[in-house]
Amino acid sequence: MKNIIDKANQEAYERIDSAQVFLTDIKYAREVLPTLTEYVIGHAGPPIAWPDMCGPMQGAVIGAIKYEGWADGDDEAMSLIESGRIRFVSNHSMGAVGPMTGMITMSMPLYEVLNETFGNRAYCTFNEGLGRVMRFGANDGEVVARLQWLEKTLAPGLKKALMLSGPINLKVIITQALAMGDEMHQRNIAASLLFGRAIMPYLTQVDMGSEGAKIVQFILGNEQFFLNLAMAAAKATMDPAHGIKNSTLVTAMSRNGTQFGIRVSGLGDTWFEAKPEMPQGLYFPGFGPEDANPDMGDSAILECMGIGGFAMGSAPAVVRFLGAGTVQDALGYTQEMGEITVGKSNSILMPALNFTGVPMGIDIRKVVETGIQPVINTGIAHKRAGLGQVGAGIVKAPLDCFIKSLVAFNKTLN
Amino acid sequence: MSSPNELFTQPLAVINIGLQIFAEALQVQGVSCVHVDWRPPAGGDADLMAILARLNS
Numbered sequence: 233m234k235n236i237i238d239k240a241n242q243e244a245y246e247r248i249d250s251a252q253v254f255l256t257d258i259k260y261a262r263e264v265l266p267t268l269t270e271y272v273i274g275h276a277g278p279p280i281a282w283p284d285m286c287g288p289m290q291g292a293v294i295g296a297i298k299y300e301g302w303a304d305g306d307d308e309a310m311s312l313i314e315s316g317r318i319r320f321v322s323n324h325s326m327g328a329v330g331p332m333t334g335m336i337t338m339s340m341p342l343y344e345v346l347n348e349t350f351g352n353r354a355y356c357t358f359n360e361g362l363g364r365v366m367r368f369g370a371n372d373g374e375v376v377a378r379l380q381w382l383e384k385t386l387a388p389g390l391k392k393a394l395m396l397s398g399p400i401n402l403k404v405i406i407t408q409a410l411a412m413g414d415e416m417h418q419r420n421i422a423a424s425l426l427f428g429r430a431i432m433p434y435l436t437q438v439d440m441g442s443e444g445a446k447i448v449q450f451i452l453g454n455e456q457f458f459l460n461l462a463m464a465a466a467k468a469t470m471d472p473a474h475g476i477k478n479s480t481l482v483t484a485m486s487r488n489g490t491q492f493g494i495r496v497s498g499l500g501d502t503w504f505e506a507k508p509e510m511p512q513g514l515y516f517p518g519f520g521p522e523d524a525n526p527d528m529g530d531s532a533i534l535e536c537m538g539i540g541g542f543a544m545g546s547a548p549a550v551v552r553f554l555g556a557g558t559v560q561d562a563l564g565y566t567q568e569m570g571e572i573t574v575g576k577s578n579s580i581l582m583p584a585l586n587f588t589g590v591p592m593g594i595d596i597r598k599v600v601e602t603g604i605q606p607v608i609n610t611g612i613a614h615k616r617a618g619l620g621q622v623g624a625g626i627v628k629a630p631l632d633c634f635i636k637s638l639v640a641f642n643k644t645l646n
Numbered sequence: 647m648s649s650p651n652e653l654f655t656q657p658l659a660v661i662n663i664g665l666q667i668f669a670e671a672l673q674v675q676g677v678s679c680v681h682v683d684w685r686p687p688a689g690g691d692a693d694l695m696a697i698l699a700r701l702n703s
Contacts, residue, residue, distance in 0.1 A: 233700060233701055233702070233703050234701065234702045234703060237701060480701070597698060597701055597702065600688050600694055600698065601687045601688055601698050602685070602687075603685060603688070603689055635694065638694065638697060638698075638701075639694075639697065641701070642697045642700065642701065645700075645701075
């Protein structure tokens with residue numbers, strides 16, 4: 233049996249390693265995600281019903297309804313939800329991802345990322361910036377107005393710039409940024425600037441009227457701007473590794489703020505779920521662990537392809553932001569993740585670790601056998617809707633997800 | 647080694663397997679000690695160990 237599983241995992245690993253991902257276009261959700269019709273909302277993590285959603289997720293849902301104009305105010309939005317008119321769908325099931333609450337509705341603009349090696353595409357929303365934003369559950373007029381600006385101003389500008397620039401190689405940017413100290417989850421400074429360098433010569437050729445300066449400021453003024461691009465790149469990278477018979481490789485980890493779930497290549501579309509752990513990290517002034525919402529978002533797709541927490545050894549600057557101890561601890565995390573992965577990347581290399589590739593492709597057998605839990609770098613949301621990010625830290629994927637999937641995998645062999 | 651008692655009359659070189667606290671206790675006392683980071687597979691759960699044995703056979 234070992235040889236059969238190892239061979240299947242090697243195939244999955246090689247598909248991840250050989251991915252070539254490009255930002256090719258900006259599309260509106262209604263154009264490319266047919267599930268997202270009127271009154272349908274995509275969310276982060278495994279499928280979840282309204283009563284089970286955490287505070288920030290519920291707040292974001294109300295915001296998404298107002299953004300689409302399906303209701304005028306909070307009360308009307310609540311009535312719509314309670315009437316059962318709103319349908320919820322997991323982003324991953326549509327080939328899409330979103331950070332934190334991960335809201336996607338039909339009018340939202342999305343990055344379209346093509347995995348040229350396999351021809352598949354993946355999608356992610358734009359990063360809204362920091363502060364009061366929908367991904368943390370905020371839903372007031374300012375939040376909705378910003379989303380409308382992304383839809384009506386930034387998206388058309390970026391789309392035109394991309395038509396001039398041609399596809400932008402995101403794997404190259406990720407590799408370069410890793411060498412510059414980013415791990416692409418909680419540190420995207422270098423990657424955001426590299427993306428800015430790639431798009432600005434073309435963006436400045438686009439007639440953006442009086443909005444030009446605002447668009448440039450929005451892209452370059454947000455150190456996490458690249459996060460959503462990295463997520464779309466990771467989703468496009470991981471999807472071809474899914475659905476390989478006899479493979480025990482993890483193709484997605486994601487959280488809806490209530491449950492943590494994983495999907496395994498050889499186990500179809502089933503989510504194996506467990507209660508998420510609380511992030512351990514540093515809190516912004518005035519906040520503490522009592523304010524924190526459980527771990528949330530589709531962004532753990534980054535760790536599946538070996539960046540984020542798995543590449544922390546190459547991102548020493550992020551260690552203190554996360555309260556993750558010393559640089560030596562960061563090296564230790566990366567080395568430990570090598571114990572539970574199928575292989576190392578041949579192209580995403582870590583100079584600080586003598587150009588070793590990032591550890592890539594989590595094997596559920598190795599997680600259960602060693603008890604080593606995948607480490608994820610994460611933002612920490614306030615548990616009340618709309619208060620935003622209150623810190624950043626490290627969280628470990630709950631072991632129970634991997635145990636449940638291993639037991640299920642074993643049953644498929646009976 | 648003719649007698650176990652002789653073991654304790656000469657300098658010890660210890661290999662500690664499992665709990666790191668034992669290695670640290672020896673190191674504090676100046677005893678040369680190499681720690682091996684080991685834990686029982688699957689936390690010692692017999693059912694999971696049986697599954698792993700099957701999948702890794």
